[in-house]
Amino acid sequence: MTRPISILGATGSVGASTLDLIRRNRDQWRVVALTANCNANELAALAREFEAEIAVVGDESCLADLRTALADTAVTAAGGRQALCDAAALPADITVAAIVGCAGLRPTMTAIRRGGAVALANKEALVSAGTVMTAAVAEHGTTLLPVDSEHNAIFQCLQGSRIADVRSITLTASGGPFRGWSADQLARATPAQAVAHPNWDMGAKISVDSATMMNKGLEFIEAHHLFPVGLDALRIVVHPQSVVHSMVEYCDGSTLAQLGPSDMRVPIASCLAWPGRMETPCAPLDLAAIGSLTFEAPDEQRFPATRLARDAAHSGGGAPAVLNAANEVAVASFLAGQIAFTQIALVVEETLDRYAPLAPSTLDDVLAVDTEARVRAREIMETAAIG
Ligand code: NAD
Numbered sequence: 554m555t556r557p558i559s560i561l562g563a564t565g566s567v568g569a570s571t572l573d574l575i576r577r578n579r580d581q582w583r584v585v586a587l588t589a590n591c592n593a594n595e596l597a598a599l600a601r602e603f604e605a606e607i608a609v610v611g612d613e614s615c616l617a618d619l620r621t622a623l624a625d626t627a628v629t630a631a632g633g634r635q636a637l638c639d640a641a642a643l644p645a646d647i648t649v650a651a652i653v654g655c656a657g658l659r660p661t662m663t664a665i666r667r668g669g670a671v672a673l674a675n676k677e678a679l680v681s682a683g684t685v686m687t688a689a690v691a692e693h694g695t696t697l698l699p700v701d702s703e704h705n706a707i708f709q710c711l712q713g714s715r716i717a718d719v720r721s722i723t724l725t726a727s728g729g730p731f732r733g734w735s736a737d738q739l740a741r742a743t744p745a746q747a748v749a750h751p752n753w754d755m756g757a758k759i760s761v762d763s764a765t766m767m768n769k770g771l772e773f774i775e776a777h778h779l780f781p782v783g784l785d786a787l788r789i790v791v792h793p794q795s796v797v798h799s800m801v802e803y804c805d806g807s808t809l810a811q812l813g814p815s816d817m818r819v820p821i822a823s824c825l826a827w828p829g830r831m832e833t834p835c836a837p838l839d840l841a842a843i844g845s846l847t848f849e850a851p852d853e854q855r856f857p858a859t860r861l862a863r864d865a866a867h868s869g870g871g872a873p874a875v876l877n878a879a880n881e882v883a884v885a886s887f888l889a890g891q892i893a894f895t896q897i898a899l900v901v902e903e904t905l906d907r908y909a910p911l912a913p914s915t916l917d918d919v920l921a922v923d924t925e926a927r928v929r930a931r932e933i934m935e936t937a938a939i940g
């Protein structure tokens with residue numbers, strides 16, 4: 554029996570890790586849809602290799618190249634925002650939602666509404682949509698499996714237990730490449746330094762988020778929606794070795810943790826095989842070689858992003874969508890060399906101060922908040938109303 558699978562964001566880092574696992578177990582899977590934003594040749598090569606039913610580029614201007622590259626195959630080529638959703642709606646057992654940013658929200662919601670299982674990597678979609686997404690999961694009986702390593706760890710630690718028995722959940726954070734840096738050094742940090750993560754090999758946007766600690770802030774909000782223990786029971790601890798991927802403390806004083814190598818194929822495999830297990834080629838954990846595991850409190854003076862995210866989570870309503878949209882815009886500007894590293898959090902904070910929309914209750918509401926927050930964040934950067 555082969556399982557039909559679709560991968561949204563197939564050309565990215567999570568997409569590549571997913572396809573690596575499928576490549577090793579080809580007889581068990583049938584690839585339905587593969588999508589990318591523009592990278593037509595790379596997407597075509599993957600669609601050809603995995604004999605996908607359909608390959609979709611979100612950016613319609615790349616469709617002609619995709620068609621040419623797939624002309625001699627049976628793969629259907631499509632392009633545009635609607636085509637991404639159409640592909641996400643095709644019948645599949647499991648969809649890996651691995652588009653980066655709020656751009657993945659509509660296709661991810663389409664997969665959720667189709668039902669079946671959705672392995673969610675696209676944390677920005679859940680942060681922005683929050684209860685709009687979790688309500689759709691409940692309404693359609695969808696199984697939402699967390700790909701993000703921390704949430705996957707928590708998900709595993711919660712198996713067989715009641716959420717009411719949880720006292721606290723602790724998200725671990727590597728601290729990113731700038732963990733020991735001074736405020737002066739941070740102000741001069743370059744995009745090349747920010748994307749060079751010590752433990753994980755990831756896309757550019759999440760690498761910058763990891764350097765600012767906004768990644769942990771987004772994950773805090775993500776955890777709040779996935780595991781309803783209440784915001785006050787969610788904690789963050791810096792753990793530079795990235796071996797303990799997160800922990801759940803129960804009311805009896807027991808803490809369960811999930812450990813593993815810093816390789817996304819482990820949490821992805823856990824989603825693909827859930828509730829079973831599958832082999833991965835990852836090097837086994839060698840704790841004696843690692844020697845020591847250390848933990849420290851986050852420094853919210855140098856890295857204010859986790860404070861901003863926690864405040865946005867407490868505010869609720871549209872605040873998390875504003876936080877996320879402003880962060881996406883600011884990170885893109887930092888990567889383009891237009892603002893300094895330390896201005897990313899300032900743009901986010903200023904956008905949150907200036908724009909407090911009503912709570913979105915539909916997907917269109919969420920997208921409207923996202924669009925408006927981007928406009929405000931750009932205005933703030935253009936008028937240099939930061940720092
Ligand atoms: P990436 O930049 O490597 O890949 C992103 C993918 O999304 C690519 O296939 C790209 O073509 C596609 N894409 C980008 N913009 C798009 C758009 N506007 N429309 C349609 N498709 C678009 O990113 P990544 O590191 O693989 O991360 C993907 C998601 O997974 C992010 O939300 C990230 O936070 C999350 N995540 C990643 C990791 C990791 O190790 N990389 C770990 C945990 C969570």
Ligand code: MG
Pocket residue numbers: 701702703772
């Ligand atoms: Mg993570």
